[in-house]
Amino acid sequence: MAQAFHHDFQRFMMEYQFAVDEMLTKVSILREEFLYLHKYNPIEHVSSRVKTPESIMRKVSKRNIAPSLPIIRENISDIAGVRITCSFVKDIYKVLNTLTSQSDLKVIQIKDYIKNPKSNGYKSVHAIIEIPVFLSDGPVNVVVEVQIRTIAQDFWASLEHKIFYKYEGDVPAHLADELAEAAAIATTLDMRMQRLHTEVHGHDADHDGASHTDFDNTAIDNLLSLARESSAEKRKSTGSES
Ligand code: GTP
Numbered sequence: 001m002a003q004a005f006h007h008d009f010q011r012f013m014m015e016y017q018f019a020v021d022e023m024l025t026k027v028s029i030l031r032e033e034f035l036y037l038h039k040y041n042p043i044e045h046v047s048s049r050v051k052t053p054e055s056i057m058r059k060v061s062k063r064n065i066a067p068s069l070p071i072i073r074e075n076i077s078d079i080a081g082v083r084i085t086c087s088f089v090k091d092i093y094k095v096l097n098t099l100t101s102q103s104d105l106k107v108i109q110i111k112d113y114i115k116n117p118k119s120n121g122y123k124s125v126h127a128i129i130e131i132p133v134f135l136s137d138g139p140v141n142v143v144v145e146v147q148i149r150t151i152a153q154d155f156w157a158s159l160e161h162k163i164f165y166k167y168e169g170d171v172p173a174h175l176a177d178e179l180a181e182a183a184a185i186a187t188t189l190d191m192r193m194q195r196l197h198t199e200v201h202g203h204d205a206d207h208d209g210a211s212h213t214d215f216d217n218t219a220i221d222n223l224l225s226l227a228r229e230s231s232a233e234k235r236k237s238t239g240s241e242s
């Protein structure tokens with residue numbers, strides 16, 4: 001029995017790791033494609049983690065959830081986590097929309113703490129997303145929490161997190177006030193940076209039409225003339241005049 005549970009738990013954890021890997025691939029493709037099409041990278045940084053078994057168990061007992069894998073799967077949505085840091089708020093929604101419109105993903109919930117910040121000043125967009133993972137015995141849908149925030153929001157959140165833990169959730173009023181003020185300053189900074197960026201590059205980040213590639217253009221030109229020759233040949237041999 002214990003051995004079977006160990007086996008199931010290992011598999012359970014593995015599914016979440018694979019889900020993170022799949023999500024990271026998607027984000028990396030988005031990033032590369034965006035860079036290719038627009039010569040502009042909306043994603044500054046990506047990080048990920050799978051909750052440790054200890055941390056899962058802490059949440060299970062805190063939330064009073066039955067310690068069974070299906071119930072944990074259903075009730076804890078942040079076992080797999082991916083955090084995307086963007087330069088500008090605009091980019092957050094761009095990334096969110098592109099990601100959530102992918103047909104193999106199912107959006108379970110979006111929490112927009114930018115439109116509705118938490119009372120302490122926390123801002124970010126959270127998307128709870130189900131992603132299919134293909135294992136040898138078929139696909140399983142795995143839930144991933146994707147957090148998308150600006151660099152300034154991320155900076156604020158990591159400091160607030162440290163302070164929150166240091167005071168075990170009971171942050172002294174003067175620090176809470178300062179944090180709220182710092183959050184407001186971060187928001188102002190985000191707005192100014194975005195305004196500056198727009199002033200320099202225009203509303204569309206696609207500021208100069210030419211997309212850049214790392215390919216050897218001679219090779220592409222050769223390929224093109226080959227293709228032209230071959231279709232000319234084909235026309236000749238079929239006698240088509242169109
Ligand atoms: P948990 O807090 O994870 O139990 O879930 P929840 O239902 O409260 O979800 P929520 O989306 O509010 O928070 C999920 C995650 O977002 C947290 O685990 C943190 O990573 C982050 N987060 C939410 N609120 C705060 C906050 O006030 N400060 C910081 N630093 N991070 C936060």
Ligand code: MG
Nearest residue numbers: 078118122126
């Ligand atoms: Mg919370």
